Amino acid sequence: MNILLGVTSSVAIYKACEIARALTKAGHSVDVIMTENATKLISPVLFENLTGRKAYDKMFQRIEDTSVEHISLAKKANVAIIAPATANIIGKIANGMADDMLSTVFMALSKTTPKLIAPAMNTGMWENPAVQRNIQTLEKDGIKIIEPKTGTLACGDTGKGALADVETIVREVSKELNGK
Numbered sequence: 001m002n003i004l005l006g007v008t009s010s011v012a013i014y015k016a017c018e019i020a021r022a023l024t025k026a027g028h029s030v031d032v033i034m035t036e037n038a039t040k041l042i043s044p045v046l047f048e049n050l051t052g053r054k055a056y057d058k059m060f061q062r063i064e065d066t067s068v069e070h071i072s073l074a075k076k077a078n079v080a081i082i083a084p085a086t087a088n089i090i091g092k093i094a095n096g097m098a099d100d101m102l103s104t105v106f107m108a109l110s111k112t113t114p115k116l117i118a119p120a121m122n123t124g125m126w127e128n129p130a131v132q133r134n135i136q137t138l139e140k141d142g143i144k145i146i147e148p149k150t151g152t153l154a155c156g157d158t159g160k161g162a163l164a165d166v167e168t169i170v171r172e173v174s175k176e177l178n179g180k
Helices: 013-025 044-051 069-076 087-094 101-108 123-127 129-140 166-178
Strands: 002-007 029-034 079-085 115-119 149-152 158-162
Touching: 002 013, 002 069, 002 101, 013 029, 013 044, 013 079, 013 166, 029 044, 029 069, 029 101, 069 101, 079 087, 079 101, 079 166, 087 101, 087 115, 087 129, 115 166, 123 129, 123 158
Parallel strands: 002 029, 002 079, 079 115
Antiparallel strands: 149 158
16 A cells, blocks of 8 residues: 655654654555655655655655656555644645645545544644644544644653654554555
8 A cells, every 4th residue: 555654843753764664564655755844853865765765855856757746646645644743734734735745745635535644742732722723624624633642742841742652653544544
């Protein structure tokens, strides 16, 4: 199966490497799309080594000689997940914004393609009414939210906002794939 893994600039980005590795080890093809800010935390080369496939971070990168990049990635995805998902990408998708490679590909996905989002952010951000409205919008749009955990966050705060466990995320992706 083809899995689209979106990666944003969260402290939890290192877990995206584990997700990519686990899904690849399970025999899936994993296409990674990173936001520009995510590439400042981890190089796309790391994801390329983990998946054996090109990682994308810029609009208009060539995928195949004649393909329209964001459309060809969207068409071949059997399931799409953004993990970690920042408040920024959640807001973009909830409001129909497509101004980078990840948000554009996500908008181009078929309405029948299962979509999952695994948020990771500070508790104050997670509890912000705007973020919660955006989460509700995504759920109404049929996007499955993999709830963040409660615990000690990278900033030292304790509360809800930590990225769900890798095993939980991989299990939820597998459930969606098994349903196809």
